[in-house]
Amino acid sequence: MKHVRNFIEFIQKHGVVGLAIGFIMGGSVSKVVTALVNDLINPFIGLLIGNPDGLKAASFMIGNSTFLYGDFIAALIDFLIIAAVVFFLFKGLGIEKLDKKE
Secondary structure, eight states, X not given: OHXXXXXXXXXXXXXXXXXXXXXHHHHHHHHHHHHHIIIIIHHHHHHHHTOXXXXXXXXXXXXXXXXXXXXXHHHHHXXXXXXXXXXXXXXXXXXXXXXXXX
């Protein structure tokens, strides 16, 4: 019984449940943002750059080597959107106020 009580106190003190919820929500937001980037943003950018296959197929050649930079740019857009969502949720919900020094 003492170990269970210590475990519950640890979870309450260190916010492990909040961390787990944040991890699950982060995975879900990541999937939604990836779908947004792959299905809407990439084809639109592909139209702008004149590539019918979208941003993912954007590349350039040097000699016999092909450099596929479009996938990297898509991943970068994905990251920036997720970082912005996390930042604005963090600030909007006032989560920084929850992390108080003891």
